[in-house]
Amino acid sequence: MANRRRWNIGVLLLLIIFVYVLVQFYLSTGRIRGLVTPLEASEEDHARLQIALISQELDNPFWRSVEQGALEAAGQYHMELQYTGPFRIDAEEQMKLLEKAIASKMDGIILQGIGNEQNRSLIEKANKLGIPVIAVDTDEPGSKRLAYVGTNNTYAGQEMGRLIAVENKDPVGMIGVLVGSKDAANQRLRLEGFQSVIETYSGLSIAEVSASNISRLQAAQQAEQMLKEHPEIKYMVGFSSLDGIGMAEAVARIKPGGVKIYAFDDLEDTLAAIKNKQIVSSIVQQPSQMGYKAVSILNDYFQGRTVTPQQYTPISVLTDKEVSAR
Template sequence: MANRKRWNIGVLLLLIIFAYVLVQFYLSTERIRGLVTPLEASGKEHAKLQIALISQELDNPFWRSVEQGALRAAGQYGMELQYMGPFRINAEEQMKLLEKAIASKMDGIILQGIGTEQDKALIEKANKLGIPVITVDTDEPGSKRLAYVGTNNAYAGQEMGRLIANSDKTEPSGVIGVLVGSKEAANQRLRLEGFQSVIAAKKGLTIAEVRASNISRLQAAQQAEQMLKDHPEITYMVGFSSLDGIGMAEAVARVKPGGVTIFAFDDLEDTIAAIKKKQIEASIVQQPSQMGYEAMSLLNQYFQGEAVSSQQYTPISVVTEKEVAAP
């Protein structure tokens, strides 16, 4: 009897696992089909110009802000915006969405430069078909894109270096742990290079290690914690993607509370809250909404036959406890 009961339970568990795998396979199939199926714009006549905005990650707060700026401009210029992106950061899916936008004969495309030859080839394909492409957040140098709109990433990295260099009234000294969202992403590389150029000129400052967080709060916390364990001499931590600051703050609270000064990137709600609590010293803030607005404005200029600047940098600012405490 006991053996039969165990056998029945085992069969039930196998059925549950099989059902779960079947459901996941179905969802994956539908997702792939969605990437391959042309957009609604295909084969239809539209009174308004159709613009595709391809984000790095669909529900990422930064990209939702880019979308809001683009929507504001779309309303102003009488265009229609179609916002899309992978559910999780995935460069291959971004390129499939670019292929999809080209096949759908969109009137214009706004996207993040991915930094691959395939991405450049697809942008060139769009260009040959008369579809202007604007890169935002990350440029795609050497491609046929119409223009880049976004942060001057090398300058932003230098500004981060100056924040540390000026954080002490005396000659700055200390050891720095650095997180980047990705070591492959062009915007992250440029920020890191700009940062390193400033730190290299300061004799008292050294960089212990650079690790990647993969734009994940959990991985940022894990990588920061391991860095602190491997390099207990670290006195500063710097993060160059939006979730790094929060992850670093969590790691410092566990491993070295009060012993590390943290500098972050962007102004997510949790980052601002951590600045208020003095867990993060300061954060460099971009203007994603302005990026979306300006990208649409450049497309409008292009459609009007006006000359378009190939680079349009959006401003950055530094947020400290003083700014977040202001009424």
């Protein structure tokens, strides 16, 4: 009887040990799964194509809009977008960031054309390493970039000239012009397009061209100085996004109601100035579309599809009528 009891106890102990071992096995399996799953996720994230977007100026509203479009497309195509840029406009800093992106072996790079040999050489270096480069906003002619996406800047400048001609029958008078930067290729192309139209009207002439450095404060200061030095100015034109607002402030102080202003892009303050009749109209680009299309082109390239080297995004003209309808 005692032997039987010991036997039963022994069997029970073995059963308890077996159950314990089985439970530990399942717990260990769960822990291993918990360790493996993040590793697999990390490898999946790492496998995503890494795209660098190098802006002209980090927190410029135009470039933030380019970033938003690029982020949307990157999410759609399962890519990782890294947005960067100088805090203030600095071509040298842009090229340093391009060098860094190449050294980091990014899968693709989106940037603004600068228009110098050093930038073209860096793009060629990326090309040799198999890194496709897309130029947005400003092209980099003569480089090994895969494609340009953005406004046809020469055409946009011509449209600005036609706005003055069409909205003012038999236009006569002096024009004050602001550009974001005299060194930026997109600004030069807009100015050249504008000049090509203005030259066909004998009654129109450009009094002065000044740079605002894409600063509202400097735009206002340059416009004010221009108006003081050339009181005969009847029209003012701005080719970067903050120029129109700055010019409106200067005109309100120096020559209220005496100058017609034509702006670029559709910042909220620009729209308000159009609505308040301080700005006649503004040529509007599609920066978000530029970013989206640039990433889409990279996806086409990675998929082995043929890429069209120049893809212009549309522009439109906003007057008080369109602003009121928004």
